[in-house]
Amino acid sequence: MRDDFRETGTAGQAHEAVDETLAAEPQRIVDTHLHLIEPERFTYPWIASEPSLQRTFDLEAYREEAKRLGITAALHMEVDVSPGLVEAEAVHVTGLGHPIIGAIAGCRPDLPDFPKQVERLAALPGVRGVRHVFQGKPQIYDSPLLVENLRRLSSLGLTFDLCVLGHELPLATALAAQCPEVQFILDHCGKPGAGPLDAWKTDLATLARLPNVVCKFSGLISYAAPVHWTLQDLRPAAEHVITTFGWDRLVWGSDWPVCTLTGSLTRWVAATHVLLRGSTPAEQEKLLATNAERIYRLA
Template sequence: MRIDAHQHFWIFDPVRDAWITEKMSAIRRNFLPTDLSFALKENRIDGVIAVQADQSTDETQFLVDLSTMYAMIKGVVGWVDLRSPQVAEQLAYFSQYKIIKGYRHIIEAEADADFLMQPSFLNGIKQLTEYNYTYDLLIAPRHYASTLACVEANPNQQFVLDHMAKPNIRDKAFDTWASFMEKLAAFPNVYCKVSGLAVEAQWPGWELDDFVPYIDHAVATFGKDRLMYGSDWPVSLVAASYAESIAIADHALKGFTPEEQFAFWGGNAAHFYKFKNS
């Protein structure tokens, strides 16, 4: 199967979803599986990983419920409060739903550069490891150091970096990001999503070649067996159509063999998130 390893569903709430600014007016509405199904079919995508967009257990349950109605959802990355003293109980409750593959916290919104190294948060990561759940890393540059420290402290936890750590493609910034990618990729338990890149470029006005140096560096550091495709739909729609998001990745992977293409477009995601890729 060809898998989109990163996308979202929501019923828009202007208060809860205040992060969707007026500049992002194209996505200030509901987005549900029926809104995505045609784009998946048109682009030969067979399934998706639905990732949390709101930090609540209601969000996790919402995605689980959607998965019972739409076969396109091959896995859910939910949210629980990893800092809570009751995190083990929360994970125990949600463990009844095998569709849940992992969890995420929106670290990029946290002002504390050392958020990932808080003792309470590290305890939450330890609990994820106990349950064999994955963890999606969504970070800002101020979190680079603590991300490396957190990963080093948890060698048995499976991590995946969202959106290639959001490189500043708009301003063609490269060196600091590239150095971080090299350091993070040195940990074999970390995968990387080639996802959401159009939003980090100049929009409108980006060109396919704008992304090539960044994707090339992700390939050079993580290798071809730890990269996976994700659209970040519908957030990506502010800067690119679904087909354009596909084209951004496809344009940079022309040197991949058929086997490497298979791994990038689905095999690696299936291995990481532990679902049957057939």
């Protein structure tokens, strides 16, 4: 990372709340991590532990704010619905229209029926990748089918989003190394946590050495900072992610509406623009839009 990127924009801003007017920047944004929560349509067992998310967050609630912020397209990220509803969720969200132009569907790559499931998902127009949340489930890596099943994704033209906790990065690295033909996207910068970053930095750098892994510039306000965060809280993790993966291997995600637990879509976009100050317009365009179009085959 250049010295001007490391230093620009920090003085007088590092300990201040984000100015939301900074969100209205001219850059085009492709959001690779939009969740829609519709409890009248689907069930989400995990939401029982998140009272603030126990209501409807539909496309209409997202669309107006996203348009104002320059988000021109979005990928829907599976929301860990009840197992029997995974394919129904993918069908539903890919039929909603602008700005959703594709989806990352749920799946179970550790189970024997994965080959048939993923073939059905790949046949759905708009499905660009799949995900199963691995975080907090170290036993999933012991599945004798996991590597074999994930290797099927390449021939189907599907990516796999890795959702792991910071201390689980070595497990993710070992898995991705066994599937060199599969394109992996690390969600939420590998969830570094709000504490000391040394172990996360080392493990992230090791993962980044694998050419088949890219990183999603998302989740920092939820996983790398306290609830009442400032730019100073976000900057160490953000700078390490950009330095480690480089401008060609980063995509942007909102993590809406999870981002509303510690801020808002507008605040996260504004923070992103400040964190990217000092980089060139071409570099910003890659992280905010064109990398996503290439990696998820959106163009």
